[in-house]
Amino acid sequence: METSENDGEISTPKPKAKSSKATNGTKKSKAEANGSPKKASKEEEEEDTYKWWEQQQQDEQDAADALGDGSVKWKTLQHNGVLFPPPYQPLPDHVKLHYNGKPVSLPPAAEEVAGFFAAMLATDHARDSVFQENFFKDFLRVLKDAPPKDGTVIETFESCDFRKMYDHFESEKAKKQGMTSAQKKELKEAQNQVEEKYKTCLLDGRKEKVGNFRVEPPGLFRGRGDHPKKGALKNRLRPEDIVINIGENEEIPVPNVPGTWKKVVHDNTVTWLANWKENINGNFKYVFLAASSSLKGQSDMNKFEKARELKKHVDRIRKDYSQDLRAKVMADRQRATAMYFIDKLALRAGNEKGEDEADTVGCCSLRCEHVTADPPDKLIFDFLGKDSIRYYNNVPVDPQVFKNVRIFKEGKDHDDSLFDRVTTGALNKHLASYMPGLTAKVFRTYNASITLQQQLDDHTPADGTVMEKLAAYNKANRMVAILCNHQRSVAKGHGDSMQKMADKLKGLKYDRMKLRHALFALDAKYRKKKAFSELESDLDEEWIESWEDRLRDKDIEKAEKKFIKDNEKLTAEGKETLEESVLKDRIKDIRQEHARLVKERGTDKAELKRSKPAEKIEEAIESLDQKIKNFKLQMEDKEEGKEVSLGTSKINYLDPRITSAWCAKHDVPITKIFSKALVQKCGHQTLFFLPWAMSSDPDWKF
């Protein structure tokens, strides 16, 4: 156990420098083993936690000592394998692909592939020529082995009409949506029953959640951006494709579809339970434990501890690369410039990519065309990064960096590599000479977390409301997301939604205005009080008129609906229904109320529907002021964040201890920031992760 930097108090334990090793040896209490969880006090929990932690450290050390290479991960692993999707169910007879306007009778294998495309007919993918081409090439290949039963020869994509199939899938979808909640529940329970045994495994005797236990179903490859293979057929997997990794003396699971596993291995130096090679790019796919598992939690903590470690070295690294920006050796100068980009702009390392992948780049793979010098000191970055997300940044840089980029581009074509003397391997090797395990990726984690910490320290309104503090947190989170270029597509209805919110805000201001006017009507002295004399600036005559008209129309509509509903109820009870005149009277009242509002316009006086004493009105204004303030914050947050994805940085780059300590310090419930699943991952509900993510010390710093 180590002490924190804060006054020697016991804080979160530090991991060893090199350890992505698994957790060992935690035993459940008898009560827990019997399925009745022990209700422990906070002190007991902490005590248990520390015992567990110490045991963990000892186990790891023992294992490492025994092997010498630190490669041991787990001792026992027991699981039920992977869950295959159900076999293909042929479509009803009337649902067919049409070719040259005529229905085609396809065997199931070919029909399934046609169905994959049909299901995507309304998406952008289906309109993409590369997607269509790749799909059709594979479809023809499948048709060779499974030709149409009626002898139709399918030759061109353009002659295929998938609409009947698409309509069928849509109607099936609608049927599913239209099910009663009882039916949905029943379906879900049945599914749960099938999946239950795959959801968890036993790792060193501990029950752990498995992540993606479902085998990926067949379909069309949805590569991102300009992936040359998008639309290609992803094959249906069979047990013969899957390698199972399991403890040596454990029972080998039986696949839920006919067949036998490709291989069963007992590799305790890795964390996957199963893997297979996908047929599109030849990549391995893995079944891992869930993010909330101890293994992933441990690994996460190691990652953040490594980033914290960088704090001790970063000044020296920066000093060195700043010097090397002027190095005589070109390779050193290029490396220093690349390090500057990675550090200051949070660029990814940028490994080389193959011809058969989308053309995306990172720092080391930048080409001359991606960086433009904009004198006197700005660089314009414009390239497609990971997931083909555009990185555009017009940013002032160190004068020497600016100069270097010009030098590196000299005599090169636009598609030549900017850093022709730098590779990610060499760069990472250089970084590791400063600190074991230091790579380009660590800078992203470090800069993200340190930015959050600094922003929260500098901009949290200590006396603000929870809402205001959360807005400050979101702002800091957003800064990080922008730094890391985490984007999302703007939601379809964003514009409409903002318009609605703006209208709602005006509505709140209108209510405030009416309350003020009611005060003035009660006592003229309120006109002179500053808190009530300020006008709601953006409410003009025209808007007020339209708002009051809309209020009236809405009230009438409501009254009509209520009238119908009341009468339906009365009929059901066998009672006499209300006469039409009742509704007429109600509508008359609404119109009278509206007429009163019209009369009040421009008088600075108002009458409330239910009269209130002045002090109650004052209270109502105060609470409305707060509501308006909060609502404005909400709107600003929404608009500023419409293209920024906060989740990615929250989950992957921000040390949860920063958030945990901040919440403790500023009395903000952690659930306002982390979802239930994340809280579990970060340690507020499970004992395992308490030591690392749950900082009870509000002064903990990254």
Next chain:
DNA sequence: TGAGGGACTTAGCACTTGGGCA
């Protein structure tokens, strides 16, 4: 030394869920 294999993290999109509001 570089290419390729392998294991893991990071990423955005699509679908589902649930909470607030009328």
Next chain:
DNA sequence: TGCCCAAGTGCTAAGTCCCTCA
């Protein structure tokens, strides 16, 4: 109570980085 939309979750593509081998 039902509807709508935002938040949450699942899925799987696309990165990083380490290791091995020729």
